[in-house]
Amino acid sequence: MIRTDWTRPEIAALFELPFTELLFRAATVHRAHHAADEIQLCTLLSIKTGGCPEDCGYCAQSVKADAGVEATKLMDVQAVLQSAAQAKDHGSQRFCMGAAWRNPKDSDMPAIAEIVKGVRAMGLETCMTLGMLSPKQADMLAEAGLDYYNHNIDSSPEYYERAITTRTFQDRLDTLGEVRRAGIAVCSGGIVGMGETRADRVGFVHTLATLPRHPESVPVNALVPIKGTVLGDMLADTPLAKIDDIEFVRTVAVARITMPLSMVRLSAGRESMSEATQALCFLAGANSIFTGDKLLTAPNAGDDADGAMFARLGLTAMADEEPMRAFATRELARHS
Ligand code: SAM
Ligand code: DTB
Ligand code: SF4
Numbered sequence: 001m002i003r004t005d006w007t008r009p010e011i012a013a014l015f016e017l018p019f020t021e022l023l024f025r026a027a028t029v030h031r032a033h034h035a036a037d038e039i040q041l042c043t044l045l046s047i048k049t050g051g052c053p054e055d056c057g058y059c060a061q062s063v064k065a066d067a068g069v070e071a072t073k074l075m076d077v078q079a080v081l082q083s084a085a086q087a088k089d090h091g092s093q094r095f096c097m098g099a100a101w102r103n104p105k106d107s108d109m110p111a112i113a114e115i116v117k118g119v120r121a122m123g124l125e126t127c128m129t130l131g132m133l134s135p136k137q138a139d140m141l142a143e144a145g146l147d148y149y150n151h152n153i154d155s156s157p158e159y160y161e162r163a164i165t166t167r168t169f170q171d172r173l174d175t176l177g178e179v180r181r182a183g184i185a186v187c188s189g190g191i192v193g194m195g196e197t198r199a200d201r202v203g204f205v206h207t208l209a210t211l212p213r214h215p216e217s218v219p220v221n222a223l224v225p226i227k228g229t230v231l232g233d234m235l236a237d238t239p240l241a242k243i244d245d246i247e248f249v250r251t252v253a254v255a256r257i258t259m260p261l262s263m264v265r266l267s268a269g270r271e272s273m274s275e276a277t278q279a280l281c282f283l284a285g286a287n288s289i290f291t292g293d294k295l296l297t298a299p300n301a302g303d304d305a306d307g308a309m310f311a312r313l314g315l316t317a318m319a320d321e322e323p324m325r326a327f328a329t330r331e332l333a334r335h336s
Pocket of ligand 3: 052053054055056059060061062063099100101102131
């Protein structure tokens with residue numbers, strides 16, 4: 001059954017289960033709704049890097065960070081399409097494009113729409129993450145054929161304002177509401193390992209699992225501690241604050257149990273994660289990753305390492321997500 005009425009105590013109780021019991025339950029839910037050995041492959045491209053006016057404490061692209069990221073303008077449409085073609089050649093199914101904006105300007109929208117149309121025409125699924133959207137901008141993206149919009153809630157409502165002060169948690173929820181209303185599939189998740197507590201991780205999963213409809217994609221990022229960012233420097237000074245792998249896997253498992261139909265993406269942070277930890281995440285229900293050797297600004301595991309890991313673990317690339325997406329959309333509609 002698909003529930004959107006989870007309570008915080010129920011979610012806390014899942015986190016508290018003995019680890020093997022939690023994994024067993026998550027793997028059972030996963031197998032009921034997904035092919036457990038199939039992993040969706042997505043590729044990221046930063047189409048507009050750096051110089052962002054927001055102050056997200058984890059992000060190298062904020063003007064407040066001193067992480068050596070050079071600010072660029074929005075990439076040319078043709079350059080984006082070239083990069084998308086490469087991603088397709090490398091077996092990617094979804095092309096996710098990120099811009100370091102608080103929100104897009106209306107004057108950016110025609111170029112963004114052209115990019116969406118071009119990438120879609122290559123047979124790739126499209127995802128954009130551009131910051132906050134006005135209702136009109138959400139409609140324009142839907143009209144251009146955008147499949148997914150990524151907009152993370154990042155943490156619990158309580159922890160959010162400690163990581164970011166230039167916008168509110170409610171701003172995030174408002175944009176997610178506009179994306180849903182416009183008929184674009186929702187990709188929303190967050191970051192684990194920012195120094196938040198277990199209660200914050202409970203609040204984070206609770207917020208997503210009690211949205212009127214669960215996000216179709218739920219990225220779970222492990223903080224990539226980047227030198228020159230507030231949180232990266234804080235973790236460098238207090239290494240004990242680093243999230244432990246078991247707690248990260250628990251978060252993935254609880255996301256899987258509470259949002260059975262969603263694609264749960266093991267997102268940033270794989271580069272410094274052992275294969276054993278990643279394998280536990282896949283067992284716990286993660287079924288999507290970012291491939292390629294770069295995320296937005298930070299390094300990613302890379303195709304060679306991932307190819308070897310897939311061979312070792314007996315995982316396969318999801319052939320075509322479309323049937324799964326149609327299934328998930330139908331099931332979500334049936335239960336909502
Ligand atoms: N500017 C847009 C926004 O914030 O909505 C889109 C790009 S932003 C970089 C997308 C997401 O990447 C953030 O919401 C955050 O969850 C994730 N992210 C950014 N820096 C990260 C880091 N150092 N480690 C892990 N995840 C990170
Ligand atoms: C998401 O949840 N993770 C991606 C994507 N959505 C846009 C971004 C990860 C960024 C990691 C840090 C960097 O590359 O700067
Ligand atoms: Fe800007 Fe997004 Fe980075 Fe925040 S996470 S500073 S909004 S690019």
